[in-house]
Every structure is written in structure tokens, then in C-alpha cells.
Amino acid sequence: MNAVLILLPVAIVLGAIFAALFVKATRDGQFDDLDDPPKRILKDD
Amino acid sequence: MSACLHCGTAVEGETEAFCCPGCAMAYEIIRGVGLSRYYAEREACPPRPEPASGSWDSIPLETGPDGSVATRLVIDNLRCASCVWVTEAVLQRTPGVLGATVSYATGRASLRWDPAHTSLAVLAGRIAALGYRPRPLGAAATPDRDLTVRLGVAAFAAMNIMLLAISVYAGWWDGMEPRWAAVFRWATLVLATPVALWCAQPFFAGAIAALRQGRIHMDLPIALAVALLYGHGVLATLSGFDGYLDSLAMLVTLLLAGRMLEGRGRRHAAEAALALASSLPATARRETADGLETVPAGELRAGDRIDLGSGEEIPADGVVLEGVGEVRMALLTGESAPVAIGPGSQVVAGAIVEIGALTVAVEQAGDDTLLRRMARQLGVAADRGLAPTLADRIAPRFTLATLLAAAVTALVWWRIGGGAVALAHTVAVLVVACPCALALSQPLAAAAALGATARRGLMLRSAEPLLALGEIDIVALDKTGTVTGGTPTVISGADDAIRIAAGLERYSAHPIARALLAEAAARRIPLPAAHEVVEVPGHGISGMVDARHWTLGAGESGEICLADDRGDRSIIRLGDRIRDDAPRIVAALQSRGLRVALLTGDHAEVASAVAVQCGITEVVARCGPEGKAEWVRARQAEGHQVLLAGDGINDGPALALADVGIAMGSGAAATVLVADGVVGYPALGPVLAGFRASDAARCAIGRNQRRSIGYNVLAVLAAALGLVNPLVAAVLMPLSSGMVIWGATGVERTVRQKEER
Numbered sequence: 001m002n003a004v005l006i007l008l009p010v011a012i013v014l015g016a017i018f019a020a021l022f023v024k025a026t027r028d029g030q031f032d033d034l035d036d037p038p039k040r041i042l043k044d045d
Numbered sequence: 046m047s048a049c050l051h052c053g054t055a056v057e058g059e060t061e062a063f064c065c066p067g068c069a070m071a072y073e074i075i076r077g078v079g080l081s082r083y084y085a086e087r088e089a090c091p092p093r094p095e096p097a098s099g100s101w102d103s104i105p106l107e108t109g110p111d112g113s114v115a116t117r118l119v120i121d122n123l124r125c126a127s128c129v130w131v132t133e134a135v136l137q138r139t140p141g142v143l144g145a146t147v148s149y150a151t152g153r154a155s156l157r158w159d160p161a162h163t164s165l166a167v168l169a170g171r172i173a174a175l176g177y178r179p180r181p182l183g184a185a186a187t188p189d190r191d192l193t194v195r196l197g198v199a200a201f202a203a204m205n206i207m208l209l210a211i212s213v214y215a216g217w218w219d220g221m222e223p224r225w226a227a228v229f230r231w232a233t234l235v236l237a238t239p240v241a242l243w244c245a246q247p248f249f250a251g252a253i254a255a256l257r258q259g260r261i262h263m264d265l266p267i268a269l270a271v272a273l274l275y276g277h278g279v280l281a282t283l284s285g286f287d288g289y290l291d292s293l294a295m296l297v298t299l300l301l302a303g304r305m306l307e308g309r310g311r312r313h314a315a316e317a318a319l320a321l322a323s324s325l326p327a328t329a330r331r332e333t334a335d336g337l338e339t340v341p342a343g344e345l346r347a348g349d350r351i352d353l354g355s356g357e358e359i360p361a362d363g364v365v366l367e368g369v370g371e372v373r374m375a376l377l378t379g380e381s382a383p384v385a386i387g388p389g390s391q392v393v394a395g396a397i398v399e400i401g402a403l404t405v406a407v408e409q410a411g412d413d414t415l416l417r418r419m420a421r422q423l424g425v426a427a428d429r430g431l432a433p434t435l436a437d438r439i440a441p442r443f444t445l446a447t448l449l450a451a452a453v454t455a456l457v458w459w460r461i462g463g464g465a466v467a468l469a470h471t472v473a474v475l476v477v478a479c480p481c482a483l484a485l486s487q488p489l490a491a492a493a494a495l496g497a498t499a500r501r502g503l504m505l506r507s508a509e510p511l512l513a514l515g516e517i518d519i520v521a522l523d524k525t526g527t528v529t530g531g532t533p534t535v536i537s538g539a540d541d542a543i544r545i546a547a548g549l550e551r552y553s554a555h556p557i558a559r560a561l562l563a564e565a566a567a568r569r570i571p572l573p574a575a576h577e578v579v580e581v582p583g584h585g586i587s588g589m590v591d592a593r594h595w596t597l598g599a600g601e602s603g604e605i606c607l608a609d610d611r612g613d614r615s616i617i618r619l620g621d622r623i624r625d626d627a628p629r630i631v632a633a634l635q636s637r638g639l640r641v642a643l644l645t646g647d648h649a650e651v652a653s654a655v656a657v658q659c660g661i662t663e664v665v666a667r668c669g670p671e672g673k674a675e676w677v678r679a680r681q682a683e684g685h686q687v688l689l690a691g692d693g694i695n696d697g698p699a700l701a702l703a704d705v706g707i708a709m710g711s712g713a714a715a716t717v718l719v720a721d722g723v724v725g726y727p728a729l730g731p732v733l734a735g736f737r738a739s740d741a742a743r744c745a746i747g748r749n750q751r752r753s754i755g756y757n758v759l760a761v762l763a764a765a766l767g768l769v770n771p772l773v774a775a776v777l778m779p780l781s782s783g784m785v786i787w788g789a790t791g792v793e794r795t796v797r798q799k800e801e802r
Contacts, residue, residue: 001225008232012205019201026193035150039126 052176053090054562055571064572065552067094071175078138080131087127091176093562095356095554101166102328102341104181113143115157116165121178123152132177139163139171153182189308192247196301199244202236203294209233210291214772223285230282237290241275245297247304261441263484267300269444270479277472287771289476292778296481299782307488329360332404342394345410353403356554358395361410365390370401370582373556383556385582395694399555401582416694440480447478447761454765466767473769477760482781486749489789494742497796501738502731503707503722510705510721512746514739516686517705520634520732521677523691524645524655527709529621530727531692532556535564538617542607546597546617548573548590553580557605560619627659630729635660637736640685644673646695673699690724690732692716707732734796741795749788756781 025031048055051068063069071094075083106114123129129147136145136154141162147154156168172179209229216226248268255262274293281288330337332350342360345351350366353359359372371383374396383399386392392405394414411417454474458467491508498505505511522528533556535543547565550558551572565572578588585598585605593609600606600616608614634641642663645652652666665676673689677699680687689696689703694716700706701719708720709727717723724731760777763769769777 004225004228008228012232012235015201015205019198022197022201023194026190026197029190031193032190033148033150036146036148039149042126 050084051091052093054093054566055569057571057573065093067174067176070094074135074171074174075131078135080134080138083127083131087125087131089124089128091124091128092122094174094176095178101164101169101181104165106165109157112160113157114160115144115155117182118154118156118169118172118179119182120147120152120154120172121180123147123177128177132172132175135171135175136168139168142168154179189305192301192305192308195244195247196298196305199240199294199298199301202240202244203291203298206233206236206291206294209236210775213287214775217772227282227285230285230287233290234278234282237275237278237294240294240297241271241278244301245271248297248300261444263437263440263480265440266444266447266478266480267484270475271297273472273475289472289771289774291775292476292771295775295779296479296782299779299786300481300484303485303488306492309492343411345407347408347410349407349410351405351407353398353405355398355400355402357398359392359398359405360394361405361407362391362393362414363405363407363409365392366404366406368401368403370403371399371555372396373399400553400580439483443480443483447475450478450761450765451475457765458767470764470767473764473767473774474761476774477764477769477777478757479778480753480757481778482753482756482785483750485782485785486753486788487746489786490742490745490749490792493745493789493792494738494796497741497793498722498731498735498738501734501796502725502728503735504725505722505735506720508742511735511739511742513686513705513721514688514736515743517639517688517736519640519642519680519685519687521642521644521673521680521687521689521699521703522631522661522729523673523689523693523696524643524647524652525621526692527690528627528643528655528659528661528729529623531621531709533560533619534622535560536618536620536622538564539615540568540570542615542617543568544570544573545590545595546605546607548575549578549586549588549595549597551575552578553586555580557619561617623655623658624727624729626728626730630733631659631661633733634736644668644676644689644691644699646672670695670698674702677702688732690729707735734800737796737799738792740799741792744795745788745792749785752784752788753781756784 047062049064049068050062051072052064054064054068056064063072071091075081104116106116108114120132123132126149129149129152132154133145133147136142136147136156142156142158144157145154154172156165158165158168169179209232213221213226213229213233215221245268248264248271251262251264252268255264271293274289274296278288278290278293328339329342329345329349330352331340331345332352337352345361349361351360351363353370355370365386365388367388369385369387371385372392373383374393386401386403392403393416394410395416409415451471451474455467455471458470487508491511494511495505495508498511525531538546543561543564547561547570550561562572573590576589578586580586585596587594587596589595593611595607595609597605597607603618603620605617605619606614607617631641640663641661642665643652643656643661644665645655645667646669647666649664649666652664656662656664665672668676673691673696677687677689681702681704686704688705688707689699690707690709691700692709696708697716697719700708700716705722706720707722707724708716710717710723710725722735756777760769760781763773
């Protein structure tokens with residue numbers, strides 16, 4: 001049961017890293033346009 | 046017989062590959078950059094290229110740190126994915142361009158280029174040469190990244206808190222050592238802290254901003270609940286009992302999601318209106334002592350002499366000194382047919398020279414022109430302010446009732462069980478009273494309905510006109526450009542006459558030429574070759590077809606007459622045809638119990654002919670801009686709620702005055718700016734779709750509000766009786782919000798059902 005004392009903070013820190021990546025992706029504009037990129041890959045030359 | 050390689054127009058003879066030099070040039074450009082496979086892949090043919098007019102020099106540009114410049118354009122006429130792709134690829138392969146993207150969804154282009162190697166005018170010219178129409182786009186509504194980030198963080202925290210909360214609640218039954226319960230509570234507090242202190246910040250900001258103005262906004266009870274929940278949560282964690290932090294995280298996440306959906310709908314509508322309203326600033330060619338100079342229209346002064354050619358927009362009000370031509374003033378008068386003018390004729394800014402060469406003496410320029418004066422009046426009239434939503438209106442009473450219930454609960458439980466019990470039950474009352482579902486009820490349903498109308502071609506500015514549609518009892522329609530197409534079309538004429546006339550007009554950009562070419566294409570008549578074509582402004586066009594000399598000129602009103610040198614004559618009738626869906630839509634509106642009226646500046650006979658065709662019984666003919674506004678005002682004084690749909694700037698005052706004003710997107714820019722909504726494509730159907738979506742939205746909002754108020758009353762009663770603990774709250778709150786979200790998703794379904802019926 002004592003493993004929880006280590007696992008819980010580790011889980012939260014890991015989660016926070018992904019949350020931070022999400023924040024960075026949003027600030028870089030990755031979520032600004034969700035309609036075009038899926039169509040664009042079909043037309044790439 | 047063959048088809049034009051670029052635009053697909055049928056052409057007689059095997060030798061000709063193109064119908065006009067514009068198409069040949071477009072083909073050269075596309076082949077020149079190695080994109081020939083566009084012709085194999087496209088699903089729709091582009092329109093025939095027409096020369097672009099106006100000035101690209103004074104468009105505001107963003108300058109990057111490396112000296113490159115960028116701007117955004119709207120491109121009209123993009124018809125298929127291949128159109129978007131070829132436009133983008135041609136731009137990218139133009140020397141000097143550093144980056145070019147064209148959006149498939151919206152037809153917006155973002156361009157970045159090196160000003161030393163190319164210019165916006167060149168790039169716009171390339172787009173126009175392909176047959177698409179570029180227009181400048183004002184400042185972009187940037188997506189709210191801040192809200193997305195807050196929502197993402199809140200959702201992350203909420204989901205993790207949920208996992209921890211399930212363990213803690215499981216411990217209520219299976220038993221849990223106090224130290225493990227404390228570990229989970231502290232972990233919950235760690236995750237909930239950013240949610241309460243940072244993610245929920247927009248609600249605190251909204252509540253404070255409203256309080257500063259002396260108002261109580263829906264954000265206030267929400268902000269109070271968040272503050273209370275967090276304060277109580279900290280206290281609970283420190284002293285070792287269960288708080289409501291799981292409910293807090295869930296609540297903030299749902300509210301942020303609602304706010305984001307609402308903002309997205311509003312931004313789409315604003316952007317659509319902006320795109321329809323943007324047009325090129327005009328320039329003028331001014332005569333000086335040593336020739337002509339090109340100046341922005343704003344620099345013209347009374348007394349200047351300016352030169353104008355075919356296709357140009359008149360930049361100032363004035364009087365014609367020399368030359369003859371035809372101008373189209375649809376923007377101002379709603380009259381679609383070009384008017385012949387000559388020396389001594391008055392012209393106004395905003396009119397377009399269809400054909401001819403004119404020298405004009407400027408009388409009024411810049412802000413003094415009729416166009417600008419009318420646009421200014423419209424701007425003043427349109428300043429209506431934001432009406433509070435129903436949730437905002439009940440917010441003060443709601444807050445008061447909640448505080449009262451909390452006070453009573455605290456007092457009663459203090460008497461029964463003392464301080465600790467009273468605190469627990471009072472907090473429970475305040476927690477379940479949080480009007481999360483109520484705050485979500487209107488924005489979500491309205492966002493769903495705005496999306497439903499936008500998909501059907503009506504872009505409404507906000508939820509207010511949408512809801513106001515439900516109160517409307519009179520629908521007033523402008524004739525030209527609203528009930529009718531607003532451009533001349535061929536009503537009758539023999540195939541032979543159409544063939545020769547279209548052949549003569551194949552290189553012309555005159556509206557009558559467009560009508561003839563469209564008719565020839567519709568009847569699948571190939572265009573014959575024409576030689577020695579001479580176009581005389583105000584008179585007509587003549588040339589050789591099939592080795593005979595033909596003259597095409599004006600006949601009786603609404604007719605053109607085709608004659609040859611041997612005396613053969615035939616008549617082609619032109620007219621402003623009513624929109625295909627007009628009779629059906631008018632009937633549908635009338636069957637809803639709406640009174641439909643036709644307003645027009647035209648003669649009574651023309652007006653009643655149109656009215657009969659589409660089943661309208663009430664006709665108000667011969668009324669100008671003031672007349673229309675007066676009519677709307679009179680109906681409103683009788684207690685009616687009026688919807689007006691119109692296009693020209695002459696409808697502007699009435700549009701601004703009407704309870705709901707809808708501009709047809711093809712109309713004047715100023716009209717689009719004052720209207721509550723814009724119809725994005727040439728049909729009346731979107732107006733009916735607006736009514737249907739309004740019904741669905743008001744029904745959903747009413748149902749949502751009844752449900753959420755019912756939930757709040759029951760939950761507060763339960764909490765006051767001491768039946769609510771953190772687990773009950775954690776289940777109830779998302780359930781009530783989920784119920785409201787479910788109610789909002791039904792809007793699109795309801796609209797579709799109404800359409801099928």
C-alpha cells in the first residue's frame with residue numbers, strides 16, 4: 001500500500017507533463033484550425 | 046464542338062481550345078507552374094476570369110521580423126477542393142512568395158511574401174486570372190487559445206480528481222485508514238488548486254466587471270460557488286473530512302466548455318459577416334497638368350477631374366463631363382439593370398461603370414459622398430447594445446433566493462445540531478444551488494441553433510436575433526436582390542438568337558453578356574466564333590457571326606433586339622427572375638401564420654407581377670429608403686414585430702430599424718454591417734431555416750431552463766433537509782449539466798425534422 005505514496009505523485013507529475021504539452025500545443029496554434037489539415041494531407045504533392 | 050479547356054463553356058469548331066483570352070491565360074498560368082493535373086482532378090469548372098478592379102496598394106499588411114509582409118484575403122468562387130488546391134499551389138509557386146495557405150473550410154487565404162520580389166497586387170492578379178475573386182479581409186478574429194488552455198487544464202484535473210474521489214467514496218463503505226484518506230484528499234487539493242485559482246478566473250473577472258457596473262451577472266453566483274467550494278475544500282483537507290473539490294473541478298470544466306462553444310459560434314458569425322462586408326478601397330485616376338496620376342479615393346477634392354473605364358467603381362460623387370457609358374447602381378438603388386449616362390449625368394460613389402469611358406468632375410469626395418453618409422447613418426442606427434440573456438435577468442433573484450435559503454438552513458440547523466452540522470448543511474445548500482446547468486442552458490442551445498442556421502446559409506450575429514425571430518409576425522421582403530435574383534437573366538428567346546447573341550458577347554463583361562452566356566450554357570448551345578466585334582456603350586454590340594453582320598441593341602424595356610444586315614430581327618426578353626425557391630418559402634412563411642409583404646422602390650405593375658408569382662398579397666410599391674423605414678416604423682407602432690430582408694444600401698435604414706434585419710450577402714457592404722444576420726448564398730430558404738432553428742432553440746432553452754430550475758429547487762430543498770453530502774453532489778451536478786447539454790444537442794435534430802415535414 002505504501003507504493004501509493006510514490007505512485008500517486010508520479011502519476012500526477014506525469015499527467016502534469018502531458019497537460020503542459022497540451023498547453024504548449026494550444027499556444028503554438030495547433031488547435032486554431034481543426035477543419036483544414038485533415039483535407040490538406042489528401043492533396044499534398 | 047468542343048469545350049473551353051479552362052472554364053468548360055461549349056465552343057463551336059475544333060480549332061478553338063478556349064472561349065476567351067482570359068481562360069487561355071489561366072490555362073497558361075496553371076500549366077506554367079506544373080499543375081496540369083488540376084484539370085483531370087477538379088470536380089467543378091471555375092468561372093470565366095474577369096479583370097480585377099480597385100486598389101491593392103492601401104491594404105494594411107503585417108510586417109514580419111525578417112522584412113517579409115503578410116495579409117489575409119477572402120477568395121470568392123472557390124467551388125471544389127481542387128480549386129482550393131490549385132489556387133494555393135499557384136500562389137506558392139509564384140516567385141517571391143514565402144508562404145501561402147488557402148482554407149478548405151472558409152476560402153480564406155493567408156499570404157506571406159517578400160516585398161522586394163512581388164506585391165499584393167501581383168498575387169491578387171494571379172488569383173483573379175484563374176477566375177477566382179480575391180478580396181481583402183480585415184483583422185481576423187483570433188481563436189481564444191486562452192480559453193482552450195483553461196478548459197484543457199480543468200478537464201485534466203477533473204478527470205484525475207474523479208479517480209481519486211472514487212477511491213475516497215469507496216472507503217465510506219469498505220473502510221479506509223484515515224492516513225490513506227488524507228493522502229487522497231491532499232492529492233485532490235493539489236489538482237483542484239489550479240482549477241479554482243486559474244481556470245475559473247474568467248468567471249471571477251465576469252462577476253467583478255458586472256458588479257463594477259452595478260449589475261448582477263450569472264457569473265456572480267458561479268464565482269461565489271467556486272470560491273466557497275475551494276475555501277471549504279481547503280478547510281476539509283486540513284481538518285480531515287470530505288469536501289466538494291470533485292464537484293468543483295467538474296463544474297468549472299463544464300462551464301468552460303459551454304463558454305467555448307458559445308464563443309466559437311459567435312466568432313464564426315462575426316467572421317462570416319466581416320468577409321461579406323470587406324471590399325477593396327477604391328482608387329481614382331486624376332487628371333493633372335502633366336497627365337494622369339493614381340490616387341486613393343480619399344484624396345480626391347471637389348473640382349478634380351477623374352477618368353473612369355469599364356469595370357471600375359466610381360470613387361466619388363460628381364457629374365459626367367465627357368464620354369458615354371452605362372453604370373450599375375444596384376448597391377445604392379437596388380436597381381439591377383445598368384443605366385445609360387452621358388455628359389451632364391450625375392454619378393454617385395459606389396456605382397460601377399459597366400462599359401464606357403468617362404471623365405467626371407468630382408463634386409463630393411471621401412466622407413461627404415452619398416454612400417458614406419448613408420453608411421454613417423446606418424452605423425448610428427445599428428448601435429443597439431447587448432441585451433442580457435434570460436439567465437442574466439434572473440441572476441439577481443436567483444442569488445438572493447440562494448443566500449436566503451442558506452441563511453435559513455444555517456439558523457435552523459444551528460438550533461438543532463450546533464455549529465459543525467450547520468456549517469456542513471449550509472455549504473451543501475450553497476453547493477447544489479450553483480446555477481451551473483442554468484448558466485449553460487441558453488448558450489449551448491443557442492450555439493447549436495446558430496450552427497444549424499449557419500449550415501443552412503444564414504449567419505446570425507448572435508443569439509439575440511435568433512431568439513427575436515420567435516416574436517416576429519410580419520416578414521417584409523425587398524424585391525430586387527431578395528425575392529428576385531437581382532441580376533438580369535434571359536426570360537425568353539429563340540435558340541438561334543441566343544447562340545448568335547452569346548457569340549457576340551463572349552468577350553464582354555457586361556451584365557447582359559453574363560445573362561446571355563449563362564443562358565447559352567444552360568441550353569447547351571456552343572458559342573460560335575465572332576469577328577469584327579464593336580461594342581458601343583449605351584447602344585449595343587455588333588459583329589460578324591456565320592459570315593453575316595449582326596447588331597445587338599436595346600429594344601423595348603426589358604428586351605434586347607438582334608438584327609442582321611438583311612433585316613432579320615429577333616427579340617430576347619430579359620428580366621429579373623424571382624428566385625427559384627421564393628414561392629415555396631413565401632408559402633411556408635405564410636403557413637406559419639406570418640404576414641408577408643413585398644417592399645420595393647419599383648413601379649406598382651412590376652411589383653405586383655412579382656408578388657403574384659410568389660404568392661404575396663401585400664405590396665408596397667414606389668417606396669425609397671425613407672419610405673421603407675417609415676413603413677417598418679408604422680408597423681412597429683401598431684405593435685407588430687417586423688423582420689426585413691433586403692440587400693441594397695437603400696434598405697439600410699429600414700434594416701437597422703427592423704426587429705430583425707437580414708442582409709442578402711450579395712448586397713452592399715454597409716448593409717451587411719448593420720444587419721442582424723446575413724444570407725450567405727443566393728436563395729430565400731435560409732430565412733425560413735432561421736425561423737425553424739429559432740423555434741427549436743427557444744423550445745430547447747425553455748425546456749433546459751425548466752429542468753435546471755427544477756433541479757436547483759429540489760436539490761436546495763434536499764440539501765436544506767441535510768440529505769446532500771459530497772458524493773450526492775458529485776453525482777447530481779454533472780447529471781443536471783448533462784441533461785442540459787443533451788437538451789441542446791436536440792436542436793439540429795428538431796430543425797431537420799421540421800424540414801422533412
